[in-house]
Structures are given as structure tokens and as C-alpha cells.
Amino acid sequence: MATTAPDKRAQAARAALDLVPTDEEAMLRETVAGICRDFGPEYMQRLAEADESPTELWDELASRGYMGVNIPAEYDGGGLGMASLAAVGEEIAAAGTSLLLIVVSPAIVGSILSRHGTEAQKDRWLRGIGAGTTKIAFAITEPDAGSNSHNISTALKRTGDRFVLNGQKTYISGVEEADAVLVVARTRLEDGSLGLPSLAIVDVDTPGFTRDVIPMPYIGPDKQWTLFFDDVEIEEERLIGGENGGLGPVFDGLNPERIMGASIACGAGRLALDRAAEYAR
Known part of the structure; x- marks a missing residue:
């Protein structure tokens, strides 16, 4: 059945953004x-x-x-x-x-x-x-990669029932206040290449996870950080979206x-x- 003019006006009214x-x-x-x-x-x-x-x-x-x-x-x-x-x-x-x-x-x-x-x-x-x-911070940016997941080099490799995280992130906000960080990494495949993204929650006091503050030219209490992950062990239950399942979730956060x-x-x-x-x- 064809939509009448009043129906179209009603649909447009419902779709309009109400700024009041x-x-x-x-x-x-x-x-x-x-x-x-x-x-x-x-x-x-x-x-x-x-x-x-x-x-x-x-x-x-x-x-x-x-x-x-x-x-x-x-x-x-x-x-x-x-x-x-x-x-x-x-x-x-x-x-x-x-x-x-x-x-x-x-x-x-x-x-x-x-x-x-x-x-x-x-x-x-x-x-x-x-x-x-x-409070959980979010780490995607790297020295050679922003939100383009294809350029991310931080790697997550499966070892038995766990994973090992290695890599570096930079200009990561609010880590000084955070309990953990949600890290975007890519799966290290058997041939050594990097596959699809995965998301892992890493507690800030996890062994192998260190950080350096980045001096910033503004006055404020918030800080920016460079993060280092050196053989950080990750349990599978810390992967959000599962192994290789991080691409869609990343954009649902960005x-x-x-x-x-x-x-x-x-x-x-x-x-x-x-x-x-x-x-x-």
C-alpha cells in the first residue's frame, strides 16, 4: 500500500532530532x-x-x-x-x-x-x-598505528590455554587512574604473521606491563602514557569477543x-x- 503524504510527514517528525x-x-x-x-x-x-x-x-x-x-x-x-x-x-x-x-x-x-x-x-x-x-583505560594507538587495525603490531600469541601479549602503545589516556586497560592486539599466527584483532583486559599491576608518562604541553591532571607489554600472560576469559573477535567490538567503542x-x-x-x-x- 502506498504511503500517503500525512504518513510521510509523521515519519519525518518521528525521525527528527529533538533538541529540546x-x-x-x-x-x-x-x-x-x-x-x-x-x-x-x-x-x-x-x-x-x-x-x-x-x-x-x-x-x-x-x-x-x-x-x-x-x-x-x-x-x-x-x-x-x-x-x-x-x-x-x-x-x-x-x-x-x-x-x-x-x-x-x-x-x-x-x-x-x-x-x-x-x-x-x-x-x-x-x-x-x-x-x-x-575504571578501565583503552589502548589502541601505537607509534605507527592509530585506529587503523591493519597497522597494529602489538601481538597476542596462544600458548596452550593462555595467551602472551607483546608490544607497545602510546598516547594512552588515564592509565594513572585505571584498574585495568583494554588492549587491542593482533593474533600472532603459526607462520609468524599477524592476523585479526583481539581485545584483552590487562590489570595495571600485571607482571610484564610497564608504562612511561608522556610530557604534554597543557595544564591539567590527566596524563598520557606509553605502555609496554613484555611477555604479559593473559587468561582466555580476559578476551572480549574471543580470539580474533575484536574488530567489530573496537568500532562499537570508537x-x-x-x-x-x-x-x-x-x-x-x-x-x-x-x-x-x-x-x-
Whole structure:
């Protein structure tokens, strides 16, 4: 049956992006902004000078359920999806208190675990991300590879019922605050070549895992790191998506990262406009 003009208009209306926040979103934004204003940019400046992390701000937001607001409710999150996490990230940035790890732990790793983790993996890691009590960094970038998985050289080789991880990552965010890192590697095949990507969760205190901080030309408490993996042993239950199953999950994490990058940029832009307007007055 042909679609009538009124039907088409109704479909277009449903498909349109509603830019008017709901009462729930407005309340979420107001509450997050209020918490962050209580800390303020001076708090972040003080931490940067003392070489400390913004743990108190993270914990305060997590205690209200905001750091895992996108995670399904059955795994101790808010169950409100990426739109709400983007709103949280924007308000944090607009208050001058940006938390880089919100882009990584709940957005990237949380999204990957929600879609591709086993029930045991979700119980082990996703619940803590949902509650904001577990922080997991994400490591894909290498000296010669960005998000192009074909250029990744970090290798994961099976040895019996375990795997051995070797390689290097660079410009990895927030490792100083993380409990673990979700590492993108490629399977080392029998002929020595590298195959498809796999994702492995590596605890930060695992033997063979070391890191060096990268000096950065900005003032803030967040850090960037170079990571080294030297014969790091990985149990199979730490592979998200299974052996060779990392390609799809990677993009299910990188897309939320882009959403969060945009929302934080919007928040920073609002802060800049507010300061410029205040100065002009």
C-alpha cells in the first residue's frame, strides 16, 4: 500500500532530532553542573600543580550514578544510554572540570562490554563501570598505528590455554587512574604473521606491563602514557569477543568515543563563551 503524504510527514517528525531537553535530561544536566561547580576549575588547577588525580570529583559523580549513566541498569548503571552520558560529559566540561576518563571507561569500554562481553565478563567488569567504581583505560594507538587495525603490531600469541601479549602503545589516556586497560592486539599466527584483532583486559599491576608518562604541553591532571607489554600472560576469559573477535567490538567503542569528544568540545566551547562574555561586560 502506498504511503500517503500525512504518513510521510509523521515519519519525518518521528525521525527528527529533538533538541529540546526532556525534564529528566534538564534535571540531570542541572545536578551534574551543580556538583562540578562546587569543585570548579581551581580544583583542577590545584590537582595539576600537585600531580594528583581528580578522584574526589569522580567519586562524587559516581555516587549519584552519573559516571555509568549509559550502562544497562541490570549491570548497576543508569540505563539511560549514550545521550545521557554525553550530557554528563558536556556539563562536566562546561564547568571547567573535564574528566578525560569518562570518554574511555564508561563510553568506550563500557559500550564494548555491554555489547560483546559474556555474562561472566559483565559481572566481573561492567558492574564496576556502571557503578563508577571500576575504571578501565583503552589502548589502541601505537607509534605507527592509530585506529587503523591493519597497522597494529602489538601481538597476542596462544600458548596452550593462555595467551602472551607483546608490544607497545602510546598516547594512552588515564592509565594513572585505571584498574585495568583494554588492549587491542593482533593474533600472532603459526607462520609468524599477524592476523585479526583481539581485545584483552590487562590489570595495571600485571607482571610484564610497564608504562612511561608522556610530557604534554597543557595544564591539567590527566596524563598520557606509553605502555609496554613484555611477555604479559593473559587468561582466555580476559578476551572480549574471543580470539580474533575484536574488530567489530573496537568500532562499537570508537563510535561512542567520538560522541563524547563532541560533547566535551561543546562543553568547553560553552565555558569559553561564558568567560568571553563575562570579560566583555
